[in-house]
Amino acid sequence: MLEIKDVHATVGGSEILNGLSLTVNPGEVHAIMGPNGSGKSTLSNVITGRDGYEVTQGSLSFEGKNLLEMPPEIRAREGIFLSFQYPVEIPGVNNTYFLKAALNAKREHHGLEALDAIDFLDLAKEKRELVELDEKLANRNVNEGFSGGEKKRNEIFQMAVLEPKLAILDEVDSGLDIDALRVIAKGINSLRSPERSMILITHYQRLLDYIQPDFIHVLSEGRIVRSGGKELALELEEKGYSWLEKEPAA
Amino acid sequence: MSTGNAMGHFLNEIEKFDDQQAGTQPAWVGTLREFAAERFDQLGFPSTKHEEWRWTNISSVSQGHFAYSAQPANLDEPEILRSALRSALGEVSGPRVVLVNGSFSPALSDLGANIKGLRLLSLAEALEESDPRVEAHLCRYANSNELAFAALNTAFLKDGAVIEIDESACIDAPICIVSLISASKKSDLSLASYPRLLILAGSNSRATVVESTINLGEAESFLNTVSEVVVDEGASLTHVRLQNTNRQNLQVSTLQARLAEQSRYALTTFSLGGALTRNDLTVKLAGPEASCEVNGLCLLQQKQHVDNNVIVDHAVPECTSSQIFKAVLDDESRSIFSGKVIVQPDAQKTFAEQSNRSLLLSDRAESDSRPQLEIYADDVKCSHGATTGSLNEEALFYLRSRGISPETARVLLTEAFAREIADNIELESLREHVLQLLREKLGEDAVEAVA
Numbered sequence: 219m220l221e222i223k224d225v226h227a228t229v230g231g232s233e234i235l236n237g238l239s240l241t242v243n244p245g246e247v248h249a250i251m252g253p254n255g256s257g258k259s260t261l262s263n264v265i266t267g268r269d270g271y272e273v274t275q276g277s278l279s280f281e282g283k284n285l286l287e288m289p290p291e292i293r294a295r296e297g298i299f300l301s302f303q304y305p306v307e308i309p310g311v312n313n314t315y316f317l318k319a320a321l322n323a324k325r326e327h328h329g330l331e332a333l334d335a336i337d338f339l340d341l342a343k344e345k346r347e348l349v350e351l352d353e354k355l356a357n358r359n360v361n362e363g364f365s366g367g368e369k370k371r372n373e374i375f376q377m378a379v380l381e382p383k384l385a386i387l388d389e390v391d392s393g394l395d396i397d398a399l400r401v402i403a404k405g406i407n408s409l410r411s412p413e414r415s416m417i418l419i420t421h422y423q424r425l426l427d428y429i430q431p432d433f434i435h436v437l438s439e440g441r442i443v444r445s446g447g448k449e450l451a452l453e454l455e456e457k458g459y460s461w462l463e464k465e466p467a468a
Numbered sequence: 469m470s471t472g473n474a475m476g477h478f479l480n481e482i483e484k485f486d487d488q489q490a491g492t493q494p495a496w497v498g499t500l501r502e503f504a505a506e507r508f509d510q511l512g513f514p515s516t517k518h519e520e521w522r523w524t525n526i527s528s529v530s531q532g533h534f535a536y537s538a539q540p541a542n543l544d545e546p547e548i549l550r551s552a553l554r555s556a557l558g559e560v561s562g563p564r565v566v567l568v569n570g571s572f573s574p575a576l577s578d579l580g581a582n583i584k585g586l587r588l589l590s591l592a593e594a595l596e597e598s599d600p601r602v603e604a605h606l607c608r609y610a611n612s613n614e615l616a617f618a619a620l621n622t623a624f625l626k627d628g629a630v631i632e633i634d635e636s637a638c639i640d641a642p643i644c645i646v647s648l649i650s651a652s653k654k655s656d657l658s659l660a661s662y663p664r665l666l667i668l669a670g671s672n673s674r675a676t677v678v679e680s681t682i683n684l685g686e687a688e689s690f691l692n693t694v695s696e697v698v699v700d701e702g703a704s705l706t707h708v709r710l711q712n713t714n715r716q717n718l719q720v721s722t723l724q725a726r727l728a729e730q731s732r733y734a735l736t737t738f739s740l741g742g743a744l745t746r747n748d749l750t751v752k753l754a755g756p757e758a759s760c761e762v763n764g765l766c767l768l769q770q771k772q773h774v775d776n777n778v779i780v781d782h783a784v785p786e787c788t789s790s791q792i793f794k795a796v797l798d799d800e801s802r803s804i805f806s807g808k809v810i811v812q813p814d815a816q817k818t819f820a821e822q823s824n825r826s827l828l829l830s831d832r833a834e835s836d837s838r839p840q841l842e843i844y845a846d847d848v849k850c851s852h853g854a855t856t857g858s859l860n861e862e863a864l865f866y867l868r869s870r871g872i873s874p875e876t877a878r879v880l881l882t883e884a885f886a887r888e889i890a891d892n893i894e895l896e897s898l899r900e901h902v903l904q905l906l907r908e909k910l911g912e913d914a915v916e917a918v919a
C-alpha cells in the first residue's frame with residue numbers, strides 16, 4: 219500500500235531524512251519510535267506532502283501511484299490521513315462545516331455524490347460517539363480553545379469521518395489522561411480493518427498495549443535503525459535508544 | 469497645472485445645475501448651494517500634498533468628465549431596477565428610499581407610511597416643504613467650509629433621503645436607503661451623482677439603517693455623497709453601509725455624526741466594490757456617556773483602492789469609542805486606514821480603542837495604517853494596534869491535508885478573517901446578505917485561481 223524507498227528529505231536546507239525505507243501493507247499497523255528530533259514528524263509531513271519538505275532522493279508510492287506527483291489534498295482524497303502532533307487552531311472556521319467540505323471533496327474525487335447536511339450530521343453524530351467527543355466541541359471552530367486532549371480527540375473524530383486507507387497518528391497519545399487514552403485507543407481499534415493501515419508514532423509502550431502493532435521501527439537520525447515485533451518496544455522501554463544508534467541500518 | 473481646467477469643468481457643471489434649479493427650490497436652499505459652490509471654488513480639489521490626502525490621488529475624479537444627469541437611464545426598465553434592488557438588499561426588507569443616480573424614485577420606494585414614529589421621505593420633498601427639522605439640521609454638520617467634497621456635494625443639493633425617527637420610537641424593520649447608479653452607455657460623459665442623507669434619531673429612539681450602493685452595468689461614474697447623522701439623548705442607532713459599486717466607480721463619501729448624551733451609534737462600512745473609494749467618517753461625541761463603534765471591512769482585488777479616514781472626537785467626559793477596521797487585500801489592491809482620536813481637554817474618563825488588521829493575499833497588495841491620538845485630557849484610556857499578515861500556512865496545510873483544495877482553503881481562512889465584522893451585525897437577514905456578498909467576492913477569486 220505504502221512503499222517508501224531510500225528517501226532523503228530536506229527541511230529548510232538541512233537533510234532530516236537520509237535513506238529511509240518502509241513498506242506498509244494493507245491492514246498492517248506499524249509503530250515508529252525514536253528519540254526527539256529523529257525525524258518522525260518529518261516523515262509524516264513528507265508522506266502527506268507538506269510544503270517546504272523536499273524529497274531529494276528516493277521514491278514514495280501509495281497503491282502504486284507516485285506520491286511525489288500529488289499535492290497534499292489529492293493524497294488526502296486518495297486515502298492518506300495525518301493526525302497531527304500539534305493540531306493547529308483555526309479561528310473562524312467551523313469544525314463541522316470544514317469536515318463536511320473535506321468529506322465531500324473526497325467523495326467527489328471518487329465519483330460519489332456529495333452528502334447533504336442531514337446525512338452528514340447523522341454520520342458525524344455516529345463518529346463523534348465513537349471517540350466520545352462532545353457535540354459542542356465538534357461544532358466549534360477548528361481546535362480553537364481546545365485542550366491538548368480535546369484536540370487529539372478531534373483528530374480521531376476526523377479520521378473516523380474521513381475513513382482513510384492509511385492513517386498516520388503522530389503522538390496521538392501525548393497530552394491524554396489515562397481515561398482519554400483508553401477511549402481514543404478504543405476508537406482507533408474500532409477503525410482497524412484488513413484494508414486500513416496505520417502508522418503509529420509514539421514514545422510510549424503504553425499506547426502499544428492498547429493498540430497492538432504488527433511491526434515496530436526505530437528511527438534515528440533520519441533512518442530506520444531497527445525493526446522488529448512487539449517485543450522490541452519492551453526492550454526499548456528497558457534500555458532506551460542509545461544502544462541502537464551505533465548499529466548499522468536495519 | 470491642469471487643476472484649473474478640472475475646476476473649470478466642475479464649476480461649469482455647478483453653473484448649469486444652478487440654472488436648472490432656478491425658482492424651483494426655497495431661497496434658503498439656494499443660499500446653501502451658493503455658499504458651498506463658492507467654497508468649493510476656493511478650496512479646489514485636494515492634492516496628495518494635503519496630509520489628509522497623502523495616500524489617495526483623486527486626479528481620476530478631478531480630471532474626469534463627469535456630468536450631473538437629471539435624467540437617469542433605465543428608469544423605463546422596471547424589471548432591471550427591481551432585480552438591482554434584490555442584489556442591493558438580498559432578503560433584507562423594510563421601508564426604503566430608492567435613489568436612482570441620486571434622484572428619488574417613487575416607483576421603487578416604499579416609505580413605510582404606516583410605521584409609527586418614522587418619517588421617511590425624499591430630500592427633494594423635504595426641501596420643497598421646508599420641513600423645519602430638516603432646515604434646522606441640514607448642512608450643520610458636514611463641513612462645507614473646509615471639506616472640498618462636502619462643498620461639491622452641497623453645491624448640487626437637491627435630492628437624497630431623510631430619515632426622521634420620533635422620540636422614543638422603536639423601529640424594528642431596517643430602514644433601507646438604496647442608491648442605484650445607472651449610467652447610460654451612449655453618453656460620452658460619465659455620470660456624476662450627489663445624493664445626500666440626513667438621519668435624525670429622536671431621543672430614546674432605536675433603529676437600524678442600511679445603505680446599499682450598486683451600479684447597473686459597467687459604465688464609469690462618480691459618486692459624491694454626504695450623510696449627516698444626529699443621534700439625540702439616549703437613542704441607539706445602528707448604521708450599516710454596503711459599498712458594492714462596479715470597478716469603474718469613483719466614490720468620495722463624507723459622513724458626520726453627532727451624538728448626544730447617553731446615545732449609541734454603531735457604524736459599519738463594507739467596502740467591496742469601486743475603483744477608488746474615499747470615506748471621511750467623523751463622529752463627534754458631544755454628550756456625556758455617549759458611545760460609538762466605527763467599524764469597517766474592505767475586501768479588495770485588482771487595483772481597487774479604499775481610503776478610510778476616521779475621526780472620533782471626544783468632546784465631553786465619559787464617552788466610549790471603538791474602531792475596528794479590517795482589510796483583505798488581493799492582487800495590487802490597497803487600503804489606507806487613518807484613525808484619529810481627539811480627546812478634548814474636558815473629556816476626562818474617555819475610553820477609546822482602535823484596531824486595524826490587514827490580511828495580504830498577494831505580495832503586491834499594500835496596506836497603510838495611520839493611527840493618530842490627540843489627547844488633551846489626562847484621565848483617559850486609549851489603545852490602538854495595527855497588524856498586517858498573510859494567511860496562516862499551517863492552517864492552510866491542515867485544511868489541505870484533509871482533502872480541501874487550496875482555493876477553498878484560502879476562501880475559508882479569508883472568510884474567517886473577514887467575518888468578524890459581519891458577525892457583529894445583529895439583524896440576521898442583513899448579516900446573511902453581507903456574508904453572501906463576501907463569499908461571492910471571495911468565490912470569484914477561487915474560480916479565477918482554478919481557471
Ligand SMILES: Nc1ncnc2c1ncn2[C@@H]1O[C@H](COP(=O)(O)OP(=O)(O)OP(=O)(O)O)[C@@H](O)[C@H]1O
Binds near residue numbers: 232261303
Ligand atoms: N522547518 C525546519 N527547518 C529546519 N529544521 C527543521 C524544520 N522542521 C524540523 N526541523 C528539524 O528536523 C529534525 C526532525 O524533526 P521532527 O519534528 O521530524 O522530529 P521528531 O522525531 O518528530 O521529534 P519529536 O519526538 O520531538 O516529535 C529536528 O532536528 C528539527 O529541529
Ligand SMILES: [Mg+2]
Binds near residue numbers: 258259260303388
Ligand atoms: Mg514529532
